[in-house]
Amino acid sequence: MFLPILFTISLHFSSSSHASVLDFCVADPSLPDGPAGFSCKKPAKVTVDDFVYHALGIPGNTSNLLKIAGTPAFAPQFPGINGLGISIARLDLAVDGVRPIHTHPGGSEILFVVERTICAGFISSSANTVYFKTLYKGDVMVFPQGLLQFGFNSGKTPALAIISFNNPNPGLQLLDFALFANNLPSEIVEKVTFLDDAQGHHTHTAITPVKMFLPILFTISLLFSSSHASVLDFCVADPSLPDGPAGFSCKKPAKVTVDDFVYHALAIPGNTSNLIKAAVTPAFAPQFPGVNGLGISMLRLDLAVGGVVPIHTHPGGSEIVFVVEGTICAGFISSSANTVYLKTLYKGDVMVFPQGLLHFQFNSGKTPALAIISFNSPSPGLQLVDFALFANNLPSEIVEKVTFLDEAQVKKLKAVLGGTG
Ligand SMILES: *[C@@H]1O[C@H](CO)[C@@H](O)[C@H](O)[C@H]1NC(C)=O
Numbered sequence: 292m293f294l295p296i297l298f299t300i301s302l303h304f305s306s307s308s309h310a311s312v313l314d315f316c317v318a319d320p321s322l323p324d325g326p327a328g329f330s331c332k333k334p335a336k337v338t339v340d341d342f343v344y345h346a347l348g349i350p351g352n353t354s355n356l357l358k359i360a361g362t363p364a365f366a367p368q369f370p371g372i373n374g375l376g377i378s379i380a381r382l383d384l385a386v387d388g389v390r391p392i393h394t395h396p397g398g399s400e401i402l403f404v405v406e407r408t409i410c411a412g413f414i415s416s417s418a419n420t421v422y423f424k425t426l427y428k429g430d431v432m433v434f435p436q437g438l439l440q441f442g443f444n445s446g447k448t449p450a451l452a453i454i455s456f457n458n459p460n461p462g463l464q465l466l467d468f469a470l471f472a473n474n475l476p477s478e479i480v481e482k483v484t485f486l487d488d489a490q491g492h493h494t495h496t497a498i499t500p501v502k503m504f505l506p507i508l509f510t511i512s513l514l515f516s517s518s519h520a521s522v523l524d525f526c527v528a529d530p531s532l533p534d535g536p537a538g539f540s541c542k543k544p545a546k547v548t549v550d551d552f553v554y555h556a557l558a559i560p561g562n563t564s565n566l567i568k569a570a571v572t573p574a575f576a577p578q579f580p581g582v583n584g585l586g587i588s589m590l591r592l593d594l595a596v597g598g599v600v601p602i603h604t605h606p607g608g609s610e611i612v613f614v615v616e617g618t619i620c621a622g623f624i625s626s627s628a629n630t631v632y633l634k635t636l637y638k639g640d641v642m643v644f645p646q647g648l649l650h651f652q653f654n655s656g657k658t659p660a661l662a663i664i665s666f667n668s669p670s671p672g673l674q675l676v677d678f679a680l681f682a683n684n685l686p687s688e689i690v691e692k693v694t695f696l697d698e699a700q701v702k703k704l705k706a707v708l709g710g711t712g
Pocket residue numbers: 352353354355
């Protein structure tokens with residue numbers, strides 16, 4: 292009853308007067324690109340399918356040297372995320388599968404284990420401290436932008452993870468491939484890595500086992516050590532200290548452990564016995580101190596049958612939804628023309644929601660649904676429109692004046708949501 296009225300009102304503001312607001316910029320790879328991404332497709336040609344991506348529902352082919360498969364939903368594959376500062380990928384790890392040591396120069400990463408067991412870690416630049424942990428189903432780990440990181444299947448069955456980045460093109464540089472999979476002369480490789488000649492020759496025909504390479508890199512990096520202390524790799528939240536607009540104050544690095552970068556609560560189903568039959572379990576900076584300052588976070592959404600996340604915004608960040616189980620109908624509304632982008636999502640589907648726009652999700656299936664949602668902010672915020680209007684003490688006359696809703700409707704919703712006045 293609320294939405295149609297909002298729509299009618301917004302027709303009074305001509306859509307073209309808002310044309311300067313860029314809600315999104317769906318990639319048009321046929322046009323020239325720039326450092327900020329691809330050029331934008333004409334808005335009139337944009338459809339909801341630009342914001343939905345199906346390929347992450349399909350297992351990758353792990354029959355390769357590394358026994359892994361990464362299926363990216365970056366801007367080249369998934370045009371809808373262009374310019375939105377977020378992306379996602381599927382990572383399949385067969386038994387013994389390895390994600391060799393690598394960096395993502397363009398973004399921080401957050402990893403959610405969908406199935407089985409993955410050992411993952413990263414290495415700080417300031418002190419070469421290693422943070423690594425065995426992760427189980429439902430665990431989340433965050434990796435700061437640009438740091439060397441790795442992962443491998445440490446179980447006896449294939450593993451599956453969903454990884455999200457706060458950049459539509461985070462980039463990937465695999466250290467071994469950068470050194471040994473091109474024509475950089477062996478003498479130079481040896482000079483700049485301190486690897487010996489035998490190792491260098493061996494690796495021109497096969498990729499160096501990571502276990503032989505890392506200790507050497509570590510020995511070297513001890514020569515540098517504390518001179519890099521001014522680089523802030525991360526800023527784990529210390530809620531006991533004052534916070535500011537950019538986030539919480541940093542915990543002292545000496546007190547930081549790997550457990551600050553790992554969060555277990557998303558493994559636990561939320562309690563959907565409530566008015567909206569939905570449960571949101573956030574892994575934002577207040578709950579998960581490791582994401583503070585890293586520009587990324589995650590949450591778990593449980594939707595019982597009939598469950599709904601009512602129309603809301605996240606003022607602070609763009610959002611990507613990955614459907615783990617069930618069927619979810621989701622949509623958002625552009626600010627420039629109030630166009631609705633609405634889609635039914637099935638297991639493995641991904642949909643992106645541009646920062647700050649009104650959007651919603653509801654269970655449109657006959658079984659409970661589960662989604663894992665990433666944001667390109669450690670504190671994206673959440674404002675539910677109905678709760679903002681009807682769950683506080685804003686006087687009914689003012690609610691009626693600014694929404695054009697009638698008094699009976701306002702009183703009814705205030706009664707349901709606990710509002711007064
Ligand atoms: C997986 O990749 C291997 C090696 O490239 C190939 O031989 C095989 O046919 C692929 N399997 C599938 C199911 O595509």
